[in-house]
Amino acid sequence: MDPRSRQKKGRSCSSPGSAGSRSMPPHGTGRLKSVKPGSLRSRQWKRFLKGPDPSLLEEFYVPALAQAIRYDRCCAYFSSSALAAAARGFGRLIERLEAYGEKAPRPAVRLVVNEELPEEDVRAMMERRDFSKLEALLLGRFKKPRELLEKQRLAMLGWLVKRGWLQVRVGLMRKGAGIVHAKFGVIRDEAGDAMVFNGSGNESAQGLVANYERIEISTSWEDPERYREYAGEFEALWSDHHPDVHTVRLPEALRLKLIKFAPEEPPVVEPSNALARQKAAMIWKYIVEAPYLPHGETACDATALVELWPHQGKVVEETAKAWPEGRLLCDEVGMGKTIEAILVLRRLMAGRGVRRVLVLLPAFLLKQWQAELREKGAILAPRLEGQSTLLWPDGRSKKVKDLPEALKEDLLLMSRETARTGANAASILAAEPWDLVILDESHAARRRKQEEGEFNTGTLLLELLRKLQLKGKTRGFCS
Known part of the structure; x- marks a missing residue:
């Protein structure tokens, strides 16, 4: 039975x-x-x-x-x-x-x-x-x-x-x-x-x-x-x-x-809920296309996850319009320079043809910047840990065999300490050209000596930036 x-x-x-x-x-x-x-x-x-x-x-x-x-x-x-x-x-x-x-x-x-x-x-x-x-x-x-x-x-x-x-x-x-x-x-x-x-x-x-x-x-x-x-x-x-x-x-x-x-x-x-999904898809289609419309760059700010202060709005507009000319963001501490850079990045990636972006940061700021990109700009960007691991803010990870493979990512956060050394700097220069390089705490890229009238030797970081520009490996800087 x-x-x-x-x-x-x-x-x-x-x-x-x-x-x-x-x-x-x-x-x-x-x-x-x-x-x-x-x-x-x-x-x-x-x-x-x-x-x-x-x-x-x-x-x-x-x-x-x-x-x-x-x-x-x-x-x-x-x-x-x-x-x-x-x-x-x-x-x-x-x-x-x-x-x-x-x-x-x-x-x-x-x-x-x-x-x-x-x-x-x-x-x-x-x-x-x-x-x-x-x-x-x-x-x-x-x-x-x-x-x-x-x-x-x-x-x-x-x-x-x-x-x-x-x-x-x-x-x-x-x-x-x-x-x-x-x-x-x-x-x-x-x-x-x-x-x-x-x-x-x-x-x-x-x-x-x-x-x-x-x-x-x-x-x-x-x-x-x-x-x-x-x-x-x-x-x-x-x-x-x-x-x-x-x-x-x-x-x-x-x-x-x-x-x-x-x-x-x-x-x-x-x-x-197909109709609701179609409606949502239409809205997102408009948001994607909006930056290419007249005055459409403001759509990037309106859909960001942070509200800009008046002075930040002016900085973002001026810096984005100036690209590929570079800009130094020199506000006082606490005035929101990181948010300004993120909103500039949103505008340039959405409507100005910027695809390849390298963000060079002090090692201790990698996680903070990655979180800010996600929370303020809705941008998921991988950060490079060591030379063989890419980590995304949503928990994903990817092993790469070497730095050149990691540099194939169109948007990448890496430490300036890693980037400035000889072999790594050579890999960055050999990679596909960057549309934009963002450098945080840019005072680290300076001349070794302060002698007027002399083209002084720069720090390793400054030398890397000079070569990126002189060899046509980047179209613009923001720091």
């Missing part, structure tokens, strides 16, 4: 926390023979998933809810966007529930959202059963959806509410301070098998288009203890028996507001 068939006989379905219960959920009423039973066991599920919304839809939400008959979810703050985030993958679930019709469980979907109220308001609300303050707060949070994707997902929720398949409860800390921050879900199929997932998510309106989320998944047949823990936690929240959290039914005004989003026909097609 198949071991799983013996397990079927021995399992109990009396408790919502019993792992792997093989019967219809307690509030279900049976199964239509014309509907093919869904089974969560029909697919191998990855333990960990991460990524933006589209990939999680394809790998988890849509295939899991396509097999589901019940879905419990503990969400974030109550808002239209948080509800829309909870509705990911609902198209196939609605299709299955519609096939069952009146025999589908009610509610099939239970959502717990959270809100924050002072302890005295929570106590008064529970004692007097006066939910007016909570209702006003929730109505204020329920904004008209601005994005099409959010509106389409709210239509799914509205349909489920209208059909009696969705109920929402609002969680409030019993002592007032804090919020119900747990984000997890339990998905069950008709046989009683279940999946549990928990993790972080961005449940904002923008997050619906390009959010990053990381979740951990387990199943009741492989990890029954974890399933019982989360299923029991949700039941305690839903039944208002949790020691730390009160839950109350969603006020009627909010329920009716959700129903208004319900379409005339069942929304069984999973909405796509």
Whole structure:
């Protein structure tokens, strides 16, 4: 006999926390023979998933809810966007529930959202059963959806509410301070098998288009203890028996507001955010092309991650316009010379044809400059550690066989101590010419002696810069 068939006989379905219960959920009423039973066991599920919304839809939400008959979810703050985030993958679930019709469980979907109220308001609300303050707060949070994707997902929720398949409860800390921050879900199929997932998510309106989320998944047949823990936690929240959290039914005004989003026909097609992605692509296309338009250089400043002071704006404009003539940035300490250089670099790389850039820095400033480029200029540039390792600020690394190979990078940060030595300087001079060389702490590039009227021998660093210019190996300097 198949071991799983013996397990079927021995399992109990009396408790919502019993792992792997093989019967219809307690509030279900049976199964239509014309509907093919869904089974969560029909697919191998990855333990960990991460990524933006589209990939999680394809790998988890849509295939899991396509097999589901019940879905419990503990969400974030109550808002239209948080509800829309909870509705990911609902198209196939609605299709299955519609096939069952009146025999589908009610509610099939239970959502717990959270809100924050002072302890005295929570106590008064529970004692007097006066939910007016909570209702006003929730109505204020329920904004008209601005994005099409959010509106389409709210239509799914509205349909489920209208059909009696969705109920929402609002969680409030019993002592007032804090919020119900747990984000997890339990998905069950008709046989009683279940999946549990928990993790972080961005449940904002923008997050619906390009959010990053990381979740951990387990199943009741492989990890029954974890399933019982989360299923029991949700039941305690839903039944208002949790020691730390009160839950109350969603006020009627909010329920009716959700129903208004319900379409005339069942929304069984999973909405796509393709339109939103196309819109974002159009905006980025404009940003890329903007520097080439009249006065387009200002787009580089406007899209930077830092706001320039007035004097910085003038320096950036003058220095960028002067290229390929070089400039010395000689402001006092603390006046933002590094930011000026980064914004000049953004302008030149975006609209002035600058491709090859070498940034020479004191060794102790390499990491700081790399971080500033990323945080202020949204520029990911590798730094050279030693002569054989390239490190990017996002954690990537690359081994190179020698310095000439490293110098093939179009944008490179390296220490001036490494650059100025004989063999390394020769490699820099032999590399493909640089459009721009940026030198920080440029006082290190100076004459060895200060004798008037004499072309004095310079430091190794000054000699390197002289040769780069005299041999036509760079088109411009900024220091």
